[in-house]
Amino acid sequence: xxxxxxxxxxxxxxxxxxxxxxxxxxxxxxxxxxxxxxxxxxxxxxxxxxxxxxxxxxxxxxxxxxxxxxxxxxxxxxxxxxxxxxxxxxxxxxxxxxxxxxxxxxxxxxxxxxxxxxxxxxxxxxxxxxxxxxxxxxxxxxxxxxxxxxxxxxxxxxxxxxxxxxxxxxxxxxxxxxxxxxxxxxxxxxxxxxxxxxxxxxxxxxxxxxxxxxxxxxxxxxxxxxxxxxxxxxxxxxxxxxxxxxxxxxxxxxxxxxxxxxxxxxxxxxxxxxxxxxxxxxxxxxxxxxxxxxxxxxxxxxxxxxxxxxxxxxxxxxxxxxxxxxxxxxxxxxxxxxxxxxxxxxxxxxxxxxxxxxxxxxxxxxxxxxxxxxxxxxxxxxxxxxxxxxxxxxxxxxxxxxxxxxxxxxxxxxxxxxxxxxxxxxxxxxxxxxxxxxxxxxxxxxxxxxxxxxxxxxxxxxxxxxxxxxxxxxxxxxxxxxxxxxxxxxxxxxxxxxxxxxxxxxxxxxxxxxxxxxxxxxxxxxxxxxxxxxxxxxxxxxxxxxxxxxxxxxxxxxxxxxxxxxxxxxxxxxxxxxxxxxxxxxxxxxxxxxxxxxxxxxxxxxxxxxxxxxxxxxxxxxxxxxxxxxxxxxxxxxxxxxxxxxxxxxxxxxxxxxxxxxxxxxxxxxxxxxxxxxxxxxxxxxxxxxxxxxxxxxxxxxx
Numbered sequence: 231x232x233x234x235x236x237x238x239x240x241x242x243x244x245x246x247x248x249x250x251x252x253x254x255x256x257x258x259x260x261x262x263x264x265x266x267x268x269x270x271x272x273x274x275x276x277x278x279x280x281x282x283x284x285x286x287x288x289x290x291x292x293x294x295x296x297x298x299x300x301x302x303x304x305x306x307x308x309x310x311x312x313x314x315x316x317x318x319x320x321x322x323x324x325x326x327x328x329x330x331x332x333x334x335x336x337x338x339x340x341x342x343x344x345x346x347x348x349x350x351x352x353x354x355x356x357x358x359x360x361x362x363x364x365x366x367x368x369x370x371x372x373x374x375x376x377x378x379x380x381x382x383x384x385x386x387x388x389x390x391x392x393x394x395x396x397x398x399x400x401x402x403x404x405x406x407x408x409x410x411x412x413x414x415x416x417x418x419x420x421x422x423x424x425x426x427x428x429x430x431x432x433x434x435x436x437x438x439x440x441x442x443x444x445x446x447x448x449x450x451x452x453x454x455x456x457x458x459x460x461x462x463x464x465x466x467x468x469x470x471x472x473x474x475x476x477x478x479x480x481x482x483x484x485x486x487x488x489x490x491x492x493x494x495x496x497x498x499x500x501x502x503x504x505x506x507x508x509x510x511x512x513x514x515x516x517x518x519x520x521x522x523x524x525x526x527x528x529x530x531x532x533x534x535x536x537x538x539x540x541x542x543x544x545x546x547x548x549x550x551x552x553x554x555x556x557x558x559x560x561x562x563x564x565x566x567x568x569x570x571x572x573x574x575x576x577x578x579x580x581x582x583x584x585x586x587x588x589x590x591x592x593x594x595x596x597x598x599x600x601x602x603x604x605x606x607x608x609x610x611x612x613x614x615x616x617x618x619x620x621x622x623x624x625x626x627x628x629x630x631x632x633x634x635x636x637x638x639x640x641x642x643x644x645x646x647x648x649x650x651x652x653x654x655x656x657x658x659x660x661x662x663x664x665x666x667x668x669x670x671x672x673x674x675x676x677x678x679x680x681x682x683x684x685x686x687x688x689x690x691x692x693x694x695x696x697x698x699x700x701x702x703x704x705x706x707x708x709x710x711x712x713x714x715x716x717x718x719x720x721x722x723x724x725x726x727x728x729x730x731x732x733x734x735x736x737x738x739x740x741x742x743x744x745x746x747x748x749x750x751x752x753x754x755x756x757x758x759x760x761x762x763x764x765x766x767x768x769x770x771x772x773x774x775x776x777x778x779x780x781x782x783x784x785x786x787x788x789x790x791x792x793x794x795x796x797x798x799x800x801x802x803x804x805x806x807x808x809x810x811x812x813x814x815x816x817x818x819x820x821x822x823x824x825x826x827x828x829x830x831x832x833x834x835x836x837x838x839x840x841x842x843x844x845x846x847x848x849x850x851x852x853x854x855x856x857x858x859x860x861x862x863x864x865x866x867x868x869x870x871x872x873x874x875x876x877x878x879x880x881x882x883x884x885x886x887x888x889x890x891x892x893x894x895x896x897x898x899x900x901x902x903x904x905x906x907x908x909x910x911x912x913x914x915x916x917x918x919x920x921x922x923x924x925x926x927x928x929x930x931x932x933x
Contacts, residue, residue, distance in 0.1 A: 240294040241276045254279045256315025256360035261474045268452045275364035281357045309366035310336045312345035317358045369462035371433040372397035377446040377456030383483040388412040388446045394433045408432030416443030484809035491549040492807045494557040497855035498879050500548040509543045510776035511748045515628050517541040519635025545801040587644045594733035601740045621783040627748040638737040660739040661861045661884040664690035691861045694745035696752045703862030829877040829892035831913035836868035838907045856881035869911030873899050
């Protein structure tokens, strides 16, 4: 930093080394002075240094200031710009852009003095404001330029917004500019206005864009990083740097080889935000089970599984490694365990896969029977189960879910044909049984709170939640009641009767039963801890981690910070595909094509419905994910469209059974088809097309 002189300066020229000191000239002027000393195109000018106060408050002769004004303005014939240059703006952390005053087109000595006083008066504190004075530029075009993409965090891009004339209207938000995306060498990647892409070049030529890219590179070299630059071209085509400051809000980039994540194949099982205990009860076993299936099938090494999870919580929501599970958009994957269309590739461990394929139906049946027997042997939850038995049962649910998830994934990947439940004419699905059971039980007048005990198949229609009771769908359409499971295991409300389902669907139903058991066990533990005074209220049990709950049930103490832990997150839905940069979600750009896949059901047309309300009969329901609770809506629909999901998901299978045309994986469907849009859904080809609006009749027009 240049040492300060003991002399009190009225002005400092921008070419003076003193002007590069931010605490003397302010950050804006100091940056321009530094740029000028490195040969960047900066207009001449001078600075009234810190502390700049009203000229009436200054002592002494102001002849030095008037002399500087006379030289720069050509004795008042040339308009000047009087700009703020605070010590608190244009920093590396916060730009403070727009907080201070600048005055344009200043003509005459009196107007100049008033402008200086106005700028000085906008200071945020004493001793913080300098005033920068430069000629007013008659610009042919101007704007702002970022030496990196501040939204995507890409440092290999230069982003320019430009308008005809000077940049003031663009910076002030009064007009929309033309946005250019450039490579670092100035090659044009894209042009768009705020209303969308455009084929027009806008106010800048290709030569000017390349000149801006060179300026961005030079500014980054001078200041040690990408810069937020204000620029202008005069009518002779010369480029001028009007302001330079660091890009302060550059989005972080995910590390190289960061996993491609998304809700995709796990959103149907766990569509809602999860509390910490719900993560430990259901997400951890899901990750372990899928990992075991991937390793058994030879798709992923165990070393890779140890390095990173297959399924994790992001913002309290379940997300999966899309590439690992074969659900990566736009590419064929190595193994489609949860999304087995097209069928999995031939695995290197062909002999093992052959044995698995042959043994899986019998293994699934034996596992289902064993789970049923274990559920039947559990003590009643109302009073008969001890704290130690609660703890043991919770551990059993996690171990059992791990095994069930692994088998279910292998069944989905390796079994094909009607026995797997993936052919058009399948034997049935767990969701179909649940829907029929719900309709039947309600027709008998049974209260919703008692239905799961009488017909546990209905649990396939709702995701697991730790609470007093599962939340069943609000209404169900007409369904048959054949092959509906019944049964009651003590007070667990988990059925154990044979169901006649294909292997994968049978395993899915047991997964849901064991999840529900875990939810009931956790809620029972919460009620007991609240009754003993250990918890302020039962629902706080959801904020515990699994081992903390087990420790409390075994006589240990609860965490001291439990009351201060935040409530379960209510975060926005996750993007269809994203990567993580620390804790920040960086959405992945969609690959070419819309990703739509047919899920069967024929063809149907109707008005689009989206949102939490019940769709009117004959609507086409457009959703982000295929949540289990949507099953009750299916019978009245003309079509179903989802942004994510698999043709072999619960809801897709049930929709085919009901003859509801279904398309899954259609990226951006909620934005593309607003509510009320008439669309045609073709479940056989995967097309969703808007229908032309019917012309009004003469009578309707008059009305």
